[in-house]
Amino acid sequence: MTKDRIKLLILPGDGIGPEIVEQALKVIDIIKKNGIMIETETELIGGAAIDQYGIPITREVIQKADNADAVILGAVGGTKWESLPADLRPEQGLLSLRKALNLYANIRPVKVLDSLLDSSTLKKEIIKGVDFVVVRELTGGIYFGEPRGIDDNKAFNTEIYFKNEIERIARIGFQIARKRKKKLVSVDKANVLESSMLWRKVVAKIHKDYPDIQLSHQYVDNCAMQIIKNPRQFDVILTNNIFGDILSDESAMLTGSIGMLASASLGPKNSLYEPVHGSAPDIAGKDIANPCAEILCIAMMFDYTFNRAEISRTIKNAVEDVLNQGFRTPDIAQANSHIISTSKIGDKIARRVKELLPAE
Numbered sequence: 001m002t003k004d005r006i007k008l009l010i011l012p013g014d015g016i017g018p019e020i021v022e023q024a025l026k027v028i029d030i031i032k033k034n035g036i037m038i039e040t041e042t043e044l045i046g047g048a049a050i051d052q053y054g055i056p057i058t059r060e061v062i063q064k065a066d067n068a069d070a071v072i073l074g075a076v077g078g079t080k081w082e083s084l085p086a087d088l089r090p091e092q093g094l095l096s097l098r099k100a101l102n103l104y105a106n107i108r109p110v111k112v113l114d115s116l117l118d119s120s121t122l123k124k125e126i127i128k129g130v131d132f133v134v135v136r137e138l139t140g141g142i143y144f145g146e147p148r149g150i151d152d153n154k155a156f157n158t159e160i161y162f163k164n165e166i167e168r169i170a171r172i173g174f175q176i177a178r179k180r181k182k183k184l185v186s187v188d189k190a191n192v193l194e195s196s197m198l199w200r201k202v203v204a205k206i207h208k209d210y211p212d213i214q215l216s217h218q219y220v221d222n223c224a225m226q227i228i229k230n231p232r233q234f235d236v237i238l239t240n241n242i243f244g245d246i247l248s249d250e251s252a253m254l255t256g257s258i259g260m261l262a263s264a265s266l267g268p269k270n271s272l273y274e275p276v277h278g279s280a281p282d283i284a285g286k287d288i289a290n291p292c293a294e295i296l297c298i299a300m301m302f303d304y305t306f307n308r309a310e311i312s313r314t315i316k317n318a319v320e321d322v323l324n325q326g327f328r329t330p331d332i333a334q335a336n337s338h339i340i341s342t343s344k345i346g347d348k349i350a351r352r353v354k355e356l357l358p359a360e
Ligand SMILES: NC(=O)c1ccc[n+]([C@@H]2O[C@H](COP(=O)([O-])OP(=O)(O)OC[C@H]3O[C@@H](n4cnc5c(N)ncnc54)[C@H](O)[C@@H]3O)[C@@H](O)[C@H]2O)c1
Pocket: 016, 020, 074, 075, 076, 077, 078, 079, 091, 094, 257, 258, 259, 260, 274, 275, 276, 277, 278, 279, 280, 281, 282, 283, 288, 289, 290, 291, 293, 331
């Protein structure tokens, strides 16, 4: 879709969510001034919605999200709401939204920037040049499976996948691989779980439509190890909801900080962009959170939803340039870094976007 008038729903959420979303909005503002018509509306989700309405997302907000061209989310959750029952907690707002909009494909790029090689806990020679994408199934599996329940004596959840859910996410994975290095690793636990046995069988069947892609399979435990041992082997990792959740947080550490990882959640009609990290209550309100992931969400949005790869590239370049100049939030600071606040790094990135954008 190439659009000249764009309608965005902004859901800052909780904790550091509002602080990092504010920086992304600075970038959006620059792009607006450059001639692209963007309307934004801001609404509540998560704990902020619980405090206001008693529930983590209202039907009206879900409707607004459905009507928007794209949704930009900060993060939800926090200690304040931890004692609530599971179905009333902030995280449920996001799960309901993903389900309501059928956002079944979560795309999480993991790219190690040369300027951040020293920020990772892993050795430079292992992570240099790492550039892969985790494609995670987002609306099925154990987070949604029924039956589920808990009493004082037992608790249970259901990992369930239907053939059509696996088929559609596999197609997304192969299509992304086609635009990259044409290598896809499907990750499962087919030696133990029936749901994974079906996953492997269906992925192999869909692969017949993508013969140009090299497909291999890994068990999730091995994959977790390989991401640390030799992450450059990966191009596209295709996996289910829970394995993707865990592997993408693990992968985040290759990049230096979870504050660097953006994600897109795509459905047949809608798209939502959010950082991989949560609401980071431990640093909320201190103006020290890394806003790069949220800003890179805007870059992903222009690429995936609006087909404006040049704007996307400009935003990514602006982030890289500011990091190359040595400006950092504390999570990615190195010995010679200039440590600056969330809002200051947001200002610098927005200013750099302005310098780099060609006149419309
Ligand atoms: N999509 C979401 O909204 C989402 C995702 C994961 C967790 N959560 C929720 O967030 C809350 C906190 O969860 P958690 O502590 O397990 O995970 P988290 O991702 O919020 O934080 C993990 C660690 O990473 C740090 N961190 C995260 N984002 C950062 C950033 N942008 N800059 C610098 N440091 C950053 C935090 O300070 C913390 O030390 C919980 O309520 C959880 O349910 C929400």
